[in-house]
Amino acid sequence: MTNSVGYPINQMSLGLMVLIGLPGSGKTTLSKTLVNNYTYFKERKLNFIHICYDEYLEFSKDDSTTDWKNQRNTIISEIGNLIISIKSESWNQCPQKFAHHLEKLDCSIKNIVLIIDDNMYFKSMRYSLFQIAKKYNIGFCQVFLKCPVELALLKNPQRIAHSVVPSSIIIKMNDKLEPPDINNKWEKYSLEIEAFCDLNQVCDKLFSTLIDSMQCNEYTINSDPKQRELSFIQCKKNVLHQTDLALRKIISQKIKAILCSTQNEGRRELVLKLNNRKLEILCDIKAGNICLTSDVLEEINKGDDNKYALYEFLTTYF
Known part of the structure; x- marks a missing residue:
């Protein structure tokens, strides 16, 4: 009715x-x-x-x-x-x-x-x-x-x-x-x-x-609990790995900029802050406090070499 x-x-x-x-x-x-x-x-x-x-x-x-x-x-x-x-x-x-x-x-x-x-x-x-x-x-x-x-x-x-x-x-x-x-x-x-x-x-x-x-019925979930759990674990490991690599690249670029524009006495503190921020971001992603958007996840799952969406997303947290 x-x-x-x-x-x-x-x-x-x-x-x-x-x-x-x-x-x-x-x-x-x-x-x-x-x-x-x-x-x-x-x-x-x-x-x-x-x-x-x-x-x-x-x-x-x-x-x-x-x-x-x-x-x-x-x-x-x-x-x-x-x-x-x-x-x-x-x-x-x-x-x-x-x-x-x-x-x-x-x-x-x-x-x-x-x-x-x-x-x-x-x-x-x-x-x-x-x-x-x-x-x-x-x-x-x-x-x-x-x-x-x-x-x-x-x-x-x-x-x-x-x-x-x-x-x-x-x-x-x-x-x-x-x-x-x-x-x-x-x-x-x-x-x-x-x-x-x-x-x-x-x-x-x-x-x-x-x-x-x-x-809409677009949110259908795999009915096999074991397969769903295995898929989730594999996906999460890949996401964290790719995120870690992307953060390393972002940090590297920022450190290069610091070396070019900052006096010696302030460099060490800035580099330390960047590395600490990287660890905070990874911990927040693991805990679910930061959720990657669907376009970022899709990019990771496709295995694209150039992860523009991931870099852009992570850069907003610095």
Whole structure:
């Protein structure tokens, strides 16, 4: 059985919608509009759950990068637990921090979209969530709110006090922001909209992107546990090996630049910092704190000699 737009309503469908954009680009405004029973989507039998990272991340001047990453990893893990509780309809197993969201759901609507509201300016941040979607065989799509940095800086002071971000950080994010690329298989279901646009003008495209991602069956996983584990181990070893080689090359190039431009007394310290950074990156990849994008992984698996995507990806971490 389907509704008036051809969407199945007798079975549960679940998807992640990851928002991308600068602080002040309207991500939370869009999320709240969708959650508050926006008529267009309610008529099409969609429930929304808004997961705003700002509500769960604790910031302080003393926080280390490691602590920040650990907090984000905890949220991702609990999103996975939320997905399990929804799919199994075991509401009592829902992570406590998300329980209030389930209380607001329209129980007559079985189709649920988890809106992930964060800046998500690095592909690696989004890829971690794609892996969750793949693991639990649910839909995954991205919505990029394109916003001029000048407008983001103007809107930023209007945010809730604890959510206001220093202007220097917004400018830095803008310089490093990696928009979705639909040529990457995992980013196939991506939509770009103008920040603060009229939702009525983009709701058809948004709905189409959501439904297409939730109905796709591209995340099928090998059913043989032993073969899957062996394949995973072999792939991971190759990825780490190729990453190590690429990092060595990047470090070598940077050391040459240091030798040409730095006084003798400062060279040793800079070289030591580079080598330490290399070890940190490798450890983060092993631990899953840094996730290589699908285009990088595809490049590695193909065995290409010139790993441009890998070098470009790793260079952003220096």
